[in-house]
Amino acid sequence: MANTESASRTLKGGEFIIKQTNAQDIFIPEDFSEEQRMMAETAQQFVQSEVMPLVERLDNHEEGLMENLMKKAGELGLFGVAIPEEYGGLDMDFNSSLLVTESVGSGHSFPVAFAAHTGIGMLPILYFGTEEQKAKYLPKLTTGEWTASYCLTEPGSGSDALAAKTKAILDVEGENFVLNGQKMWITNAGFADVFIVFAQVDGDKFTGFIVEKGYEGLSLGPEEHKMGIKGSSTRQVFLTDCKVPMSNVLGEIGKGHLIAFNILNIGRIKLAAACLGACKAVTDLSVKYANERIQFKIPISKFGAIRHKLAEQAIRIFAVESALYRCGHDIHNKEQELLAAGKNYNEAVLEAAREFAVEAAILKVDSSETLDYVVDEGVQIYGGYGFSADYPMDRAYRDARINRIFEGTNEINRMLIVDMILKKGLKGELDLMGPAAAVQQELMEIPDFGDEDTTLFAAEKKAVEKFKKATLLTAGTAVQKFMMTLEKEQEVLMYIADMAIQTYLAESALLRVEKLVGQGGEEAHARQLDMVRVIINDAADRINKAGKEAIAAMSEPGDEQKLLLIGLKRFTKLEPFNTKEARRRIAAEMIKENEFVY
Template identity: 35%
Template sequence: MTRTTHKRGGAFLLEATLPEEIFVPEMFTAEDRLIGKTAEQFLHDRVLPHTEAIERGDHALVRQLMLQAGELGLLAGDVPEVYGGLGLSHMVEALIAEKLNFQQSFALTHEVQTVLGALPLLYFGNHEQKSRYLPKIASGEWIAGFALSEARSGSDVLGMQTRATPSSDGRHFILSGEKMWITNAGIADLFTVFARTGEKEFTALLVQRNSEGLSLGREEHKLGMHGTSTRRVVFEEVKVPRENVFADGMGHHAAFCALNMGRFRLEAGAVGGLKQILALCASYAKQRKTFGRPIGDYGLIRHKLAEMAAHIFALESMVYRLAGDLEEAFSGIVPDSEEAPTRYRAAAEEFALECCAVKVIGSEVYSYLADEAIQLHGGYGYTEELPFARAWRDQRLLRIGEGANELLRIAVVTQLMRRGQTGILPLWQAMAEAESANRPLVAPAEGKDALATIADAADGAKRSALLLLRELTQREEPWREAQEIVAAIADVIGAAYGLESLYLRCLRCLKLTDRSAEPLLLSAQVAAIAYADTAYRAANYAVASLGIGMPMSANRSLEKAMEALRLNAWNPMQLRRRLAEVVLEADGYPNV
């Protein structure tokens, strides 16, 4: 199939991506790394020492820390220079999120400020609105909130009941309704509020905290994220000046675009939080002794350490590949031009599928590895003396926030199908040709045995996903009603993205560095076993659920696709043991 002339969201499934087309974290410049180091030092020097107070709900302290972060430029990356920001790349913004994550309450406050609070206005607001508010958000002078969710319309955004009605004199909108689960509510100076203005029209409004008729509920008593302020926000006929209204009739698009970026940024943070967890686990495994030996000597502990390192490597590979694609999509936008909203919307929607897939994978990996860290530490891990109980509680939100994972699995397939139906992607042609060996879906492996095996698995996962999509669309019943099958296919698609990202990062890095390739290849191989197993299990579930309508050729193709990384391809125990040695030698995540 002819390659697309520029990257399109979802196209990775239909064609081969070349290694030189992706960004990998090994490409960061010295200046980029200095910004990341600034964020890391800020976390360790100014935030983590106050963890106890933050977790007690000292929101005045959190506000002070946000102002300090603003003074260092850590809130200004997404805001263009013309509006008082730094205009950093998506890759560097992901790096900042990564470095700030280990205090997850502060990290979530930061994410709402810089992504959900700033981006709807940046993408859809007019020049005057952006000039008035974005400098305050970028500096930390004002704290931002994002008021979207309601009690009866969490994931069903279009079911919101909050209404904004023009006043009789046309100078205001009268806002009435109630928003729920609003992060930063207790410290926010400015809320971006989404409201219904017609039967199917939605609008965004900038509402200042001191507006008459705005009130807050009590702080929610949450499982985790104890350091964030989370309250209901009630609007009782609040008069919002017309000049504070933007995205008129397009408010749902403003919300969805911000959520796409939020999903990506949350999982960039997950990379950093997991690296910190692994470092603590490696240190404990070397110091803690049982039966006269460090527990790091034992096979099952090494299994956990290797799984952590491999899954972090895979998530990191996907996050920064996506960051590079987003940077390309947003390049060339003039933020204060008349066409900026149209260009911003197109860019923020382009890789929505990948944002959803990475969010699902990253949030579930965080959950799995935080739990494993508790297990590795035994009784100590179950106490509040160590940070793992807090990490486990806090990460649990990630599978719910920015769209529940069940919804996002459906969205992965829905968005892909929509792009095929509208002609953006040649999806139906790809489904028809999925079994053709003459149609490469993965870049050549260049004769490297380990990488060739990963490439085969990535190619097979792609073909399996396309074949399953073909069979799904041929069902007599509406395919959207078969949610279990749709979710399984989404898992195959996500695994395909992960496998190819592993493979492409290895190819790219082997050309970038003269360092030993062992940590790189070990991490990729161990992660590839897990991702291939995910693809194989999910695809088999989908095949079984599709029933007798699934042709035998598709079954054979599925078998061939997955046998490349069956457990008899490599010795997974030996791979994990050697990777664990590398982790212990590095005192944490190995520098690949």
């Protein structure tokens, strides 16, 4: 099978499912430089000192409050981490921008405004703007003098973004496009100076435009009443005979989909970074409260049920973090490779992000669902106080929910994960057929019961290897069964996506721990070893369940189904592992230090 081949280079996007990665080739959070850590600390201090004291006032939409915070963040250089120096930025690498996004992630509504500005607001101009557009807008956006917003969603077009009805017609003088339409759920709309707006030129050419706040015909609806992220500005944007100069067309006419979809690839992984930051903050609060809360004359942190929750919060965070910075560095490496091959900066960044769109979608799904888990258990640890608006879990719980909808719903992203992998295979970008055929052949052979490898990580590597086979087995069967109608089998696609997600997370965590142990020894990273073993143990069960659901959905009871289920069981069977004791050890470290320590 092809995935036994080691790689001494960055794999292609989606290639993790058929090949191995060397631990020394990946980036782990422990690799961040002192400069990068100082930038992250600046962002964290800003959130703690400037944002957190104002969260109640922000939720009440006190006039100018979020706008002033954004200006302060810009003045600190937080908006320009990955912006080229010629536009006032720091020109740091992609993982640095992810780290700063993570560092502001605990700020409730603030990271929503921050990410909308630095991601989907600024990046379309950076990557698709003309030199004149970049010179005009980026320096002001980088310093926080101006703020950006992104106008894609309409009342009748959410996930189906290209069905937008906003129209753009060139006036008789040929100097301006006249825009008419309505956008909704627009973050930062209340104080944005620049709006990235998508409209249909001549009714059918989906195109991007840069629209300034002062343009006649642009108006705003009132602030939306939302379940969470109340402090972020979310309004409708109305365009009524809004004149936009020809010079403000963004990219090519009729090519707006390239802007929308490419920016979403970056937006998804940045959302994962923000979710990660929020997860860590909530777990920190959970540990502190568990140590403070006395029941039956002892802190509740001494109870096994609470320790299980604290440990599981940490374990899931560890998996997301491992995958996030692995993917971020892969994007950076691909970008450098493309630059060396002669691509310009814009092409290199966009093509690198597009290459790892599968992994970005995986991260978007799992990070948002991990945050939902973490805040839910945070409420539970706080008990009745968790349900009180006077305690921090109330806001954290409500704010978390939007992330499963932002940047494409998790359902859409699950289907995209499988669709993008299969399309890479059809285009010849990934050799899926060979490995899938090898798995099918392996089902017909007697299992190899040779001498067991007892070296460190051998069992874990074998388990991840089998997870890949389970995913290929299920995906290959789905392709054979449904062929051209597979896209209609959304439930099956989501089962397969869950298998791929668990595989990528488990492998990322394993590679991180292997690299850590190689640097510092087994004893120094004993808790990380515990975490990766729990991750793999639980991934096996989740992959098995998703695989069984998929197989039952695409085969009738009989010999074929029985063979598939036997194969699935073979690829997800592990030796028993005492996860209870591992979780207790993981929780004990945090309880001892009275904070999230991993």
